[in-house]
Amino acid sequence: DAMVIQNPRYQVTQFGKPVTLSCSQTLNHNVMYWYQQKSSQAPKLLFHYYDKDFNNEADTPDNFQSRRPNTSFCFLDIRSPGLGDAAMYLCATSRDEGNQPQHFGDGTRLSIL
Amino acid sequence: GENVEQHPSTLSVQEGDSAVIKCTYSDSASNYFPWYKQELGKGPQLIIDIRSNVGEKKDQRIAVTLNKTAKHFSLHITETQPEDSAVYFCAAIRNQGGKLIFGQGTELSVKP
Numbered sequence: 720d721a722m723v724i725q726n727p728r729y730q731v732t733q734f735g736k737p738v739t740l741s742c743s744q745t746l747n748h749n750v751m752y753w754y755q756q757k758s759s760q761a762p763k764l765l766f767h768y769y770d771k772d773f774n775n776e777a778d779t780p781d782n783f784q785s786r787r788p789n790t791s792f793c794f795l796d797i798r799s800p801g802l803g804d805a806a807m808y809l810c811a812t813s814r815d816e817g818n819q820p821q822h823f824g825d826g827t828r829l830s831i832l
Numbered sequence: 833g834e835n836v837e838q839h840p841s842t843l844s845v846q847e848g849d850s851a852v853i854k855c856t857y858s859d860s861a862s863n864y865f866p867w868y869k870q871e872l873g874k875g876p877q878l879i880i881d882i883r884s885n886v887g888e889k890k891d892q893r894i895a896v897t898l899n900k901t902a903k904h905f906s907l908h909i910t911e912t913q914p915e916d917s918a919v920y921f922c923a924a925i926r927n928q929g930g931k932l933i934f935g936q937g938t939e940l941s942v943k944p
Binding site: 723725759760761762764767776809811817818819820821822823824825826828 | 863864866868873874875876877878881883921925926927928929930931932934935936937
């Protein structure tokens with residue numbers, strides 16, 4: 720059974736039109752992460768939540784924001800998507816921060832028209 | 833900054849042969865080293881990991897070795913099967929204040 724679930728699997732939006740991607744987990748983990756993965760590259764960390772504490776990476780554009788209303792759910796909001804934001808967005812969870820296994824969902828493939 | 837170098841970028845083997853992927857990390861405080869397998873259109877799947885207090889770990893056809901002194905770690909897959917074909921990522925992380933640092937990935941192709 721899937722433990723980190725991302726919806727939708729595929730999302731198409733228009734240039735500049737806000738879009739929200741969602742992630743849910745059944746592992747009851749404290750930490751939830753959002754990664755961006757472009758073709759033939761490794762995942763790139765955008766930000767993560769430890770419980771309700773938000774931790775942004777220094778090079779994450781302001782266009783990207785996140786919400787975590789409860790332990791199970793986390794959302795990625797892209798306020799004004801540009802063509803360069805087309806990518807696979809991966810959600811992951813871990814029990815704690817640091818040297819803990821991270822478990823990934825199957826991602827949402829975002830296309831920008 | 834922290835860096836993980838992974839080689840080779842592509843690897844093609846015949847079914848039944850062994851495959852080896854090597855990684856080198858720069859942060860001497862790294863103490864946890866996971867390996868992920870990513871199939872097309874899916875997320876990375878954790879297949880094996882090793883902590884810095886262990887030199888080798890094995891799980892059926894998959895093994896990982898770690899040389900802390902040289903800051904090298906490697907993934908070994910024996911008796912490869914076509915379903916092993918995927919992109920493999922190594923990664924490293926420290927305990928305090930660290931984030932997962934990925935290698936560049938290795939595209940493994942196992943030919944029947």
